[in-house]
Amino acid sequence: MIHYAGMTDAQGCFDSVVDNDQYYPVKKISNESSYQMGNNWWMEAIVYQIYPMSFYDSDGNGIGDLRGILQKLDYLKNLGVTVLWLCPIYQSPLADNGYDISDYYQIAQQFGTLEDMCELIAQADHRGMKIILDLITNYCSDEHAWFQRALKEPECKEAGYFYFRESTKGAPNNWRSIFGGSVWEAVGDGRYYYHTFGKKQPDLNWENLELRSEIYKMANWWLKKGIAGFRVDAITFIKKDTMFQNHYPTLDNGLYPIERLTNYPGIDVFLTEFKNEVFKEFDCMTVAEAPGVPNEQIADYCGQDGYFSMIFEFSYADMNRYYPEWSVDEFKRRIFESQLSSQKGGWLGIFLENHDQPRSPSKYIKPEDLEAFGDYPKTMLATLYFLLRGTPFIFQGQEIGMENYPFSRLDDFRDIMAIQCHQESVENGGSVSGALETLKHTARDNGRTPMQWDGSPNAGFSTITPWISVNPDYLHRNVRAQELNEESVQNFYKKLIALRKNDGTKDLFVYGDIQPIESDDGMFVYLRTYAEKRVVVVCNFSDHEHMIDLPFAAGGILISNYGLPKLDGAKLICPPYLAIALADKVY
Numbered sequence: 001m002i003h004y005a006g007m008t009d010a011q012g013c014f015d016s017v018v019d020n021d022q023y024y025p026v027k028k029i030s031n032e033s034s035y036q037m038g039n040n041w042w043m044e045a046i047v048y049q050i051y052p053m054s055f056y057d058s059d060g061n062g063i064g065d066l067r068g069i070l071q072k073l074d075y076l077k078n079l080g081v082t083v084l085w086l087c088p089i090y091q092s093p094l095a096d097n098g099y100d101i102s103d104y105y106q107i108a109q110q111f112g113t114l115e116d117m118c119e120l121i122a123q124a125d126h127r128g129m130k131i132i133l134d135l136i137t138n139y140c141s142d143e144h145a146w147f148q149r150a151l152k153e154p155e156c157k158e159a160g161y162f163y164f165r166e167s168t169k170g171a172p173n174n175w176r177s178i179f180g181g182s183v184w185e186a187v188g189d190g191r192y193y194y195h196t197f198g199k200k201q202p203d204l205n206w207e208n209l210e211l212r213s214e215i216y217k218m219a220n221w222w223l224k225k226g227i228a229g230f231r232v233d234a235i236t237f238i239k240k241d242t243m244f245q246n247h248y249p250t251l252d253n254g255l256y257p258i259e260r261l262t263n264y265p266g267i268d269v270f271l272t273e274f275k276n277e278v279f280k281e282f283d284c285m286t287v288a289e290a291p292g293v294p295n296e297q298i299a300d301y302c303g304q305d306g307y308f309s310m311i312f313e314f315s316y317a318d319m320n321r322y323y324p325e326w327s328v329d330e331f332k333r334r335i336f337e338s339q340l341s342s343q344k345g346g347w348l349g350i351f352l353e354n355h356d357q358p359r360s361p362s363k364y365i366k367p368e369d370l371e372a373f374g375d376y377p378k379t380m381l382a383t384l385y386f387l388l389r390g391t392p393f394i395f396q397g398q399e400i401g402m403e404n405y406p407f408s409r410l411d412d413f414r415d416i417m418a419i420q421c422h423q424e425s426v427e428n429g430g431s432v433s434g435a436l437e438t439l440k441h442t443a444r445d446n447g448r449t450p451m452q453w454d455g456s457p458n459a460g461f462s463t464i465t466p467w468i469s470v471n472p473d474y475l476h477r478n479v480r481a482q483e484l485n486e487e488s489v490q491n492f493y494k495k496l497i498a499l500r501k502n503d504g505t506k507d508l509f510v511y512g513d514i515q516p517i518e519s520d521d522g523m524f525v526y527l528r529t530y531a532e533k534r535v536v537v538v539c540n541f542s543d544h545e546h547m548i549d550l551p552f553a554a555g556g557i558l559i560s561n562y563g564l565p566k567l568d569g570a571k572l573i574c575p576p577y578l579a580i581a582l583a584d585k586v587y
C-alpha cells in the first residue's frame with residue numbers, strides 16, 4: 001500500500017510503541033525503484049527548520065519544547081512555509097542536543113510527550129503544513145539499551161550492532177573523530193568502539209542485517225504516525241572501510257580526518273535497500289545530509305532513481321569569509337556547479353543556514369558592511385539562494401536576519417564540538433585566544449541562540465534564563481518589530497516565498513531551468529526559464545556599484561530590495577547589495 005505521508009492518522013499516532021508492528025524483514029538487496037522525477041509535492045515545498053531547544057519555551061524551564069512549537073504554528077503559517085523540519089526530539093541524554101538517541105520511540109521529556117508530537121502533526125496539518133523529522137541512523141546514544149547490553153555482554157546480539165574491535169596497543173587506528181580525538185573509545189575490557197562524532201555516539205554497524213531491520217522498522221513506524229518524511233542525518237557515513245587500517249596522518253597530532261571517508265564505496269547497496277524498505281512505500285520527502293557526494297554522483301543520490309528526494313550539498317556551505325579559499329567568485333562557482341549538476345538529474349535542498357552553521361550575514365558579509373548597508377546584504381543573500389533551483393530551507397531566525405552571538409569566553413559555548421575542538425587545538429599547541437577567535441566565527445552555537453520573538457526579557461523565548469544566552473541584539477532585532485515594519489527582512493522573505501507559490505511565477509521558480517550568467521567579480525547573476533517565461537536574478541554581492549547588460553528587455557519586476565531598477569539603456573545599474581528579479585513580462 002502507498003501511504004500518503006503527511007496525512008494525519010490520529011489513530012495510528014496513538015498506537016502504543018509495543019504495538020507489535022510487523023517486523024520489517026530485509027528481503028533482499030535489489031536495485032528496483034519506482035521513483036520518478038515528476039512534479040513531486042516536495043519540489044513546491046518551502047521548508048522551515050526548527051531547532052526545538054531554541055524555538056519557544058512553553059513551560060518556563062529555559063528549553064524550547066513541542067508545545068512551544070504548537071503555540072507558534074500560526075506564525076509559521078503566516079510566514080508562508082509549508083513544511084517544518086524538526087531537529088531531533090527523541091529521548092536522549094542531549095550530549096549532542098538530541099543527535100544522540102537513547103530511545104527512538106519516545107520523546108525526550110524536555111520536549112514533551114508522544115501525544116504532544118501527535119497533536120503537533122495534526123495541528124500543522126490543519127494549517128496546511130507538514131512535519132518532517134530528523135532520522136539519525138549512523139549512531140545512537142551510548143545510553144541506548146542496545147549499547148548498554150553490548151557493553152555488559154560482548155557475545156550478545158546487540159554487540160553486533162556496533163563496531164567493537166579488540167586492541168592491546170591503544171586505539172585500533174589513527175582516524176580522527178569529527179568532534180576531536182580518536183574515533184575509538186576504550187570500554188575497559190580490551191574492546192574499543194567506533195564513533196564518527198562524539199564518544200557518547202557509538203556508530204551503528206550497517207553491515208549487520210538485524211540492525212538495519214531495526215532501523216527500517218523504526219523509520220516506518222514514524223512515517224505511519226503521519227509525518228511527511230525525514231531529514232536523513234549524516235547518511236554518507238554509514239558505510240565504513242571495515243579493515244580500519246591506518247591512513248597517512250594529515251593532521252599535526254598524527255590523526256587522519258574521518259570526513260575524508262564519507263560516501264565510501266558500497267554505500268549504494270545500503271541506500272538502495274533503505275529506500276526500498278522504507279521511503280518507496282510512502283509519498284514522502286527525504287532530504288539527505290550528504291557531505292562528500294561529488295557533483296557527478298548527485299543523480300545517484302537524488303535523480304529519478306535516486307535514494308532520496310533531495311540532498312543538501314555542502315561544497316559552498318563549508319566555506320566562509322574567514323577561510324583562505326573564500327571569495328564571492330569561488331562561492332558562486334561552487335553554487336553554480338552543483339546547480340548545473342543537479343539540473344542534469346537531481347534535486348537539491350537549497351540553504352544558507354542550519355543548526356550546524358554560523359548565521360549567514362555574519363558568515364558572508366563584512367561587519368562594516370552590515371553596519372553601513374542596513375538590511376540590503378541580508379535581503380541580497382536571501383534572494384541569491386531562494387530563487388535557485390531546488391527546495392528552499394529557512395532556518396529559524398534567518399527570516400529576521402539574526403546574526404552571530406558576540407562570544408567572548410569559552411564558558412558561553414554549549415556545543416560539545418566547540419568545547420572539544422577548542423581543547424584539542426590548545427593541546428596541539430594552539431593559543432587559547434586564537435582558538436577562541438576561530439570559534440567565534442565558526443561555532444555552531446551561533447545558530448543555536450534562542451529565537452528572538454520580541455523585545456521583552458529573554459527575547460520572549462522563555463520566562464527564565466535560557467540554556468544558551470540570548471543574542472543581546474534582540475532588543476531591536478525580533479519578530480514583533482519586523483512584523484510592524486513593511487520593509488523588514490521578514491517581510492522580504494514573505495515576498496520571496498510568495499514568488500514560489502503564486503500562480504504566475506511558481507512554474508518559473510520551482511520547475512524552471514537555471515542558467516548562470518557570466519558577470520563581474522562580486523556579481524551573482526542567473527537566469528530562470530520555464531517554457532516562454534524568463535527571469536533574470538541579479539545580486540550585487542559587493543560594497544560598490546556595478547553595471548551589467550541585461551539579457552533581455554525587462555518587462556516586470558518580480559522582487560527588488562531597492563525599489564525600481566536604475567537603467568542606463570540596456571544596462572542595469574547595481575548599487576551595493578542590490579537584489580532584483582526582472583522578468584521579460586509581467587507575470
Ligand code: GLC
Nearest residue numbers: 096099100197233234355356
Ligand atoms: C549531524 C547533525 C549535527 C550533529 C552531527 C553528529 O551532522 O546535523 O548537528 O552534531 O550529526 O551527531
